[in-house]
Amino acid sequence: MAKAFDIIIIGGSAGSVQVISQIIHELPAVLPVPVVIVLHRLKNVASEMSKILSAQTNKVIVEPDDKDPIKNSFIYLAPQNYHLLIESDFTFSLDYSEVVQYSRPSIDVTFESAAKVYGKKAFAVLLSGGNKDGTNGIGAVIVRGGKAIVQHPDSALYPAMPSAAIASNKGIPTLYPEQIIEYLNKNLNPSR
Amino acid sequence: MSRVIELTDQELTEVLQLINQLYGYDFTGYASASMHRRVYRFMHASGLNTYDDLRYNLSEQKATFEHFLEFISVNVTEMFRDPEFFKTIKEEVFPRLATYPLIRIWHAGCATGEEVFSMAILLKEAGLLERTRIYATDINPVNIEKAKKGIMTLQVIKDYTANYIKSGGSKDFSGYYTALYNNALISKELRENILFSQHNLVTDQVFNEFQLVCCRNVMIYFNKGLQNKVLHLLHDSLAPLGYLALGPKESLLFTDIADRFEVISPAFKIFRRNQ
Ligand SMILES: C[S@@+](CC[C@H](N)C(=O)[O-])C[C@H]1O[C@@H](n2cnc3c(N)ncnc32)[C@H](O)[C@@H]1O
Numbered sequence: 001m002a003k004a005f006d007i008i009i010i011g012g013s014a015g016s017v018q019v020i021s022q023i024i025h026e027l028p029a030v031l032p033v034p035v036v037i038v039l040h041r042l043k044n045v046a047s048e049m050s051k052i053l054s055a056q057t058n059k060v061i062v063e064p065d066d067k068d069p070i071k072n073s074f075i076y077l078a079p080q081n082y083h084l085l086i087e088s089d090f091t092f093s094l095d096y097s098e099v100v101q102y103s104r105p106s107i108d109v110t111f112e113s114a115a116k117v118y119g120k121k122a123f124a125v126l127l128s129g130g131n132k133d134g135t136n137g138i139g140a141v142i143v144r145g146g147k148a149i150v151q152h153p154d155s156a157l158y159p160a161m162p163s164a165a166i167a168s169n170k171g172i173p174t175l176y177p178e179q180i181i182e183y184l185n186k187n188l189n190p191s192r
Numbered sequence: 193m194s195r196v197i198e199l200t201d202q203e204l205t206e207v208l209q210l211i212n213q214l215y216g217y218d219f220t221g222y223a224s225a226s227m228h229r230r231v232y233r234f235m236h237a238s239g240l241n242t243y244d245d246l247r248y249n250l251s252e253q254k255a256t257f258e259h260f261l262e263f264i265s266v267n268v269t270e271m272f273r274d275p276e277f278f279k280t281i282k283e284e285v286f287p288r289l290a291t292y293p294l295i296r297i298w299h300a301g302c303a304t305g306e307e308v309f310s311m312a313i314l315l316k317e318a319g320l321l322e323r324t325r326i327y328a329t330d331i332n333p334v335n336i337e338k339a340k341k342g343i344m345t346l347q348v349i350k351d352y353t354a355n356y357i358k359s360g361g362s363k364d365f366s367g368y369y370t371a372l373y374n375n376a377l378i379s380k381e382l383r384e385n386i387l388f389s390q391h392n393l394v395t396d397q398v399f400n401e402f403q404l405v406c407c408r409n410v411m412i413y414f415n416k417g418l419q420n421k422v423l424h425l426l427h428d429s430l431a432p433l434g435y436l437a438l439g440p441k442e443s444l445l446f447t448d449i450a451d452r453f454e455v456i457s458p459a460f461k462i463f464r465r466n467q
Contacts, residue, residue, distance in 0.1 A: 044275055044355055065443045066412045067223075067419070079441050081273070082412075085225040088201070093223045094441050096409045097230075097266040113225055 004187040005147065006121035007033055007070070009114050011107030011137065013040040013129025015157025017053075019177050020127065024057040024075060026181045028188055035075045036084070036114065037061070038107045040129065043081040050077045064092045078105035085113045101133035111137025115144045122146035123187075125180060129161030138165045138172065149173045149180065196235045203243045204228060210250060215257050217331075218394050219264060221418030227264075234263040265332040266413070269303040270348070271310045272355035273408075274440055277460040278314060279360045284456055285435050286318050289403055295324040296402045298429060300393055301410030302328035305339030305378075305386075306352075311406070312382040313361070313368055321385060327400065329391035339388045342378035349376050393422045398429045405430055409439040420447045427452060430465040437462050 012020055020037060027035075041049055053061045063079045070076070070090045078084035083095040083105050100106035107126070111134065114122050124141040126134040128151055138148045150166060152174040153159035166172055175183060199207065204227060208220045219227065231246075238259060240246045249256040272278055289295050299308045308328045315321040330336055353365040369376040391399070393410065405426050411419045426436055427449055436444075436453065438461040444450055453463040 044273065044358065063441070065441045066439075067416055067443070067446070082441060085223075085229070087223060087225050093225050094409075094412045094439075095226045095229070095266070096268055096412065096439075097226075098268055109229075113229075116225075 003032055003121075005033060005118075005123035007114060007118050008035045008123050008125070008184065009038070009111055009141075010035065010125045010127065011038045011111065011129075011134045012127035013103075013107075013131065013133065013158065013161055015128035015130075018157075019151065021053060021056040022177055023125075023181055023184070024053065024059055024061070027059075027184060029059075031073045031075070032188060033072055034070050036070075036078070036086075036110065037076065038078045038084060038105050038110045040103050040105070040107075040133070041080055043104070045080075047080050049080075053077065064094075066094045067091050078110060080105075083109040085109065086117045088117050090117070101131055103131070103133045107134035108137040108140075112140040115140040115146055118146065120145035124148040126150045126162055126165050128156035128158045130158040131161060132164040134161055135165045135168050138169050142169060142172070149175050149183070151180065152176050195241050196232060197242050198232055199228065199243055199246075204231060207231070207243075207246060207250070210247065211257065211260070214251065215254075216395075217261065217392070221394065221415050221421075222264075222413050223415045226413055230264050230266070234260055237263070261332060262334060265330070265335065267303040267330075267332065267335050269306045269409075270355070271306040271352035272359045272361075273307065274460070275355045275358035275360075277359075277437070277440060277462075278310060280457050280460050280462060281311075281437065282314050282318065282360065284462065285404060285437075286314070286320065288433075288435070289324075290318070290320060292403055293323065295320060295404075296400060297324060297326045297404045298400070298402045298406070299326065299328040300391070300405065300407040300426070302330050302335070302339060302388070304335050304344075305342065305388065306344070307406065307408065308339070308386055308388075309342070309368075309378050309382060310356075310359075312386060313356070314359075316382060317361070317363060321382070324385055326386045327402075328386055328388045330388075331390070331392045331394075333390050336388050336390055342383050343372075343375050344378075346371060346374050346376050393425060394418065398425060400429065401431045402429055402434055403431055404435045404437065406437045408437060409442070411442055412439065416446065420449075423447050423449055427465060432465060432467045434465050435462060436465065 050061045061075045085093040141148045150162040212218045456462040
């Protein structure tokens, strides 16, 4: 059976780590698609985030190296201090260029890149955060026919990021974390 | 909203071929996702909305190309980026370098020099700077000119000081520069043994033999084929048992010369050339 999407991209900033953990924890043990997480975090500190997330979710979360192939069932976390891009041959490229929306990694950069490569088959989720990163990326996913949802601002510790995306992308579904999980699971298990 | 129309893959290839023909800079082996972004940003900043505008302006005006080069060569950098990398170099590599009477180091893709000044500080603290010759090169002549001046804004110094401390530095960082208005001038003593010059990793040759080559966050801009080719150049520039340092997310494992290196630090991508 054809999958509803070929990649899940998740963006979050301040107040999103808990929600990301919760979502990843509740996803099926074996995923039919790759998951790419872009999370704003401190630069130049030894990166423990992938370990922390792995421990909290009982799943292995890896920071890709440049040109690593994107594999189904893998959960990737954008490395600190790089933008994470996707090439048309389904490999990652890292990019150390100027910050976008004060951020590197920037959610916009990864979402726009995924939108280009995956088109209709991209599924984007934007979570809590204190700035406007992600808004343009969500727009790019929608323009290319992909699907996008945002965390309901009422449930976000920092609602600015989802609110900005809602303001610029009329009619985008806003879901509470439990609903996001339910939605993903429904679409990842076509039999249900 | 911008009216710039993004190039197709085919158009991008044609533009890069045109540039190679007209100006002798070969970007055709650069990774496409990032190159598309750079070109888009360039078109946006230059008010060139279409492929035809871009082609026309690149062919007619050398100034357009010079501006283009500025956009393509991403010169973002900082001092002591990835502090623990520098700590590892100090602990794992310096003791070996210290056994040579004359040490040669090459920073390939040095941008505006911040990484090189960081290395010079560590060498100085280890008592090795006086017998080290550092060659620092970049494709972009504007970067090289800036690096030679050794001037940065005071604004960034606070971050750099924090990075320096995280790398294990214990001296007073302000001793390494002089403040002038809003700028910091890197002290002359640190810059004396550094030779900055232009060098293109894609088209230029081996020019010396080194005990340590740093090529960090440069090959991420290349596609796999070009990465492989450039790694041969870096390998051939190393003395036997010389060290190669890449960026923390750059791997040489998939290249056809992986077995000619020993892995020294998997986390910081430090390798050692075999005998
Ligand atoms: C992101 S900077 C990295 C600077 C520094 N090594 C660091 O990690 O902070 C990349 C640099 O590579 C240079 N570069 C790009 N292509 C090059 C080439 N073909 N040959 C030499 N340098 C190149 C760019 O001009 C730029 O200064």
